Amino acid sequence: MQSSRPHALRRWTVQLCLLMLLPLSLQAAPPAAIKVLRLPLEQAETSFDPVRADDVYSLRVLSHVLEALYHYDYLARPAKLVPLTAAALPEVAEDYKCWTIRLRPGIFFADDPAFGGKPRELVAADYVYSFKRYADPALSSPRFAEWLEAGILGLQGLREEALRSGKPMDYGREIAGLRALDRYTLQIRLAEPRPRFAQWLAGNDKAGALAPEVVQAYGAQIGEHPVGTGPFRLAEWRRSSRLVLERNPGYRERYYDAEPAPGDAEGQALLARFKGRRLPMVDRVELSVIVQNQPRWLAFLNGELDLIEVPGDFIPKAVPLGRLAPHLRQRGIRLYRSQKADVTYMYFNMRSPALGGNAPDKVALRRAIGLGLDVAREIRLTRGGQAILAQSGVVPFTSGYDERFRSESGEHDPAKARALLDTYGYRDRDGDGWREQPDGSPLVLEIATQPDDFSRAQDELRKKDLDALGLRTRFVTAQWPEQLKAARAGRLMIWQLSETAVNPDGQDLGMRKLYGPEAGSTNLSYFRLPAFDALYERVTRLPDGPEREAALHEAKRLQVAYMPLKYMTHRIGNELTQPRLQGYRRGLFSQELWHYVDLAP
Structure with missing residues (x-):
């Protein structure tokens, strides 16, 4: 009896040879590597509920999970507002008071x-x-004061009704200013003309949509379960430590497209390279909370982070004289340097008795404190x-900004500064080297700060400056989220913050922080001045043009005259990749970014 093994061997050999002759396209390909973008916070x-979140770090994450009706073209310079979930730009009527938006099905x-x-x-609802x-x-x-200031008809009344009744707010009650005309049509009516209201509907972090079912399902924990229509979804969260976003597998077919200016060589090159690529181009975004500058810098040098904004104390080593250091260039690291549309400022609590x-x-x-600080x-x-x-709160690239001002x-x-203090009675009456208040009571400036190296370096400089004026200081240290809570409650005397413009309107960042009705929310200083509020409301109604620019200039003069904020700097960004x-x-x-970038194998 003949063995069957030689025949089986021959059959297996023939099958293997035939398989090797198959076209490569028909053979199983190895699984593609997961593209993981690694970034620092x-x-x-604080929270991923857009209604409660008010810090740039939470909002940066939300910008990639939720989606607004509009956003800004990623490559366009100057900025260009374009539809995101909307099908087209709004239909405007009634002298900028009626805005109709149609959603893309x-x-x-x-x-x-x-x-x-x-x-x-x-849907529109x-x-x-x-x-x-x-x-x-x-x-x-x-952020309610911001929405109230938008002037949406009936929104304040809806809130007041809930406050009067003591019952949960009735979301089902229709108001004149917010209506879903049909499944895909949203209509917003305003009490006053707002020529730039379309900008209000941009910004995924503020104007992104949540589904009522999700909010109701998670209740008080909705800030831990953001669910949107955006390119990513929250997959993992270890509070104050690590966050992971994953590609939203059900994200619609959206492709890389933009309109850079004809003379924008960088923008045109990016468009030529990526146009038509499906978004997002990465599969996963891992975010590590690294507060201290040195560990964050070392993590980048060790290849643990893909992108970093160079901390100020590492600029001389990384970007000497505004150029990338040779040892970084040799590693293939790239520098992106640009003026930011932002401002850093120190605010004074207008409710402080001192x-x-x-x-x-x-x-x-x-004014004396401001004059005594050596910001340069x-x-x-x-x-x-x-x-x-910074000469005012109006930032570069926005209306009202004038580099000559x-x-x-x-x-x-x-x-x-010393002459001002002397003139108004701030003198050292007991000879201890520190000035007292005009009535002779002690004067101590309490400055809120954070326990990181950068803040400590700034605190040392400020103490030296204020010591030179004879002003006693006491620094109150806490983590940034805790300081923000205290600031909203009006418990901080002095604190430094920074803000980045989210639209090209100079009023938004340059004036809103001092608008009286927003005291305690955007207006953390609780500044109230009727003349400024009237000017703010006039600027809101004016269309773009010379008259509005002149009004913005007048607002800057009032800010400086009363000094509720000491404007410090407009930062230059130095990002390394x-x-x-x-x-x-x-x-x-815009904070949208992570779905527009790719990672090489």
């Missing part, structure tokens, strides 16, 4: 158990619901020279 997040929320296993399409949430008194949104209010002696004290030295020593002096906010004049990160460009008025 410079401070801990076929956009779905990321899968979530709250939807019961069924696909959930985005979701935006109505999401915008109403800002008015819900049970949520105590720190320095608040608009009485001449209190204004003189705030701070730029040189703590920011590596990578900033310009000069004000006392940009001055350093200790002699003038690892060789494998491709397609990076700093966004203008």
Whole structure:
């Protein structure tokens, strides 16, 4: 009896030879590597409920999970507003008081158990619901004043009705200012003309849509379970430590496209390289909270981060004289350097008995503090020279900004500061070297700060400056989220913050922080001045043009005269990327970024 093994061997050999002759396209390909983008967060997040979140770090994450009706073209310079979930730009009527927006059908929320296993399409009613949430008194949104200031008809009344009744706010009650005319049509009516209201509907972090089912399912924990229509979804969260976003597998077919200016060589090159690529181009984004500058810098040098903004104290080593250091260039690391549309500022609590209010002696004290701070030295020593002096709160690339404008906010004049203090009665009466208040009571300036190296370096400089004026200081140290809570409650006397413009309107960042009705929310200084409020409301109604620019200029003069804020710097960004990160460009008025970049194998 003959063995069958030789025949089996021959058959196996023939099959193997035939398989090797098959076209490569028909053979199984190895699985593609998962593309993981690794980034730092410079401070801990707070919440991922857009109604409660008010810090740049939480909002940066939300910008990639939720989606607004509009956003800014990634490559366009100057900024250009374009539809995101909307089908087109708004239809405007009634002298900028009626705005009608049509949604693009076929956009779905990321899968979530709250939807019961069924696909959930985005509809106009979701935006109505999401915008109403800002008015819900049970949520105590720190951003409600912004939405109230937008002038949406009926929004304030809806809130007041809930407050009067003591019952949960009735989201089902229709109001004149927010209506879903049909499944895909949203109409917003305003009390006053707002020529730039379309910008209000941009910004995924503020104007992104949530589904009522998700909010109801998670209740008070909605800040831990954001579910949107965006390119990513939150997959993992270890509070104040690590966050992971994953590609939203149900994200619609959206492709890389933009409109860079014809003379924009960088933008045109990015468009030529990536146009038509499906978004997002990475599969996963891992975020590590690294507060201290040195560990964050070392993590980048070790290849653990793909992108970093160079901390000020490392600028001399990384970007000497504004150029990438040779040892970094040899590693293929790239530098992206640009002026930011931002401002850093020190605010004074107008409710503080020591320095608040608009009485001449209190204004003189705030002005003296501002004049005594050597911001140019701070730029040189703590920011590596990578900033310009701020003369007002109106920032570069926005309306009302004039690089030729000069004000006392940009001055350093200790002699003038001491003269102001002497004139208004701030003198050292007991000979201990420290000035007292005009009534002879002690004067101590309490400055809020954070326990990181950068803050400590700035605190040392400020103490030295204020010591030279005879002003006693006490630094109150806490983590950034805790300081923000205290600031909203009006418990901090002095604190430094920074803000980045989210649209090209100079009023938004340059004036809103001082608008009286927003005291305690955007207006953390609790500044109130009827003349300024009237000017703010006039600027809101005016169309773009010379008259509005002149009004913005007048607002800057009032800011400096009363000094509720000491404007410090407009920062220059120096971002470094690892060789494998491709397609990076700093966004203008947008935090959207992570789905526009790719990673080389």
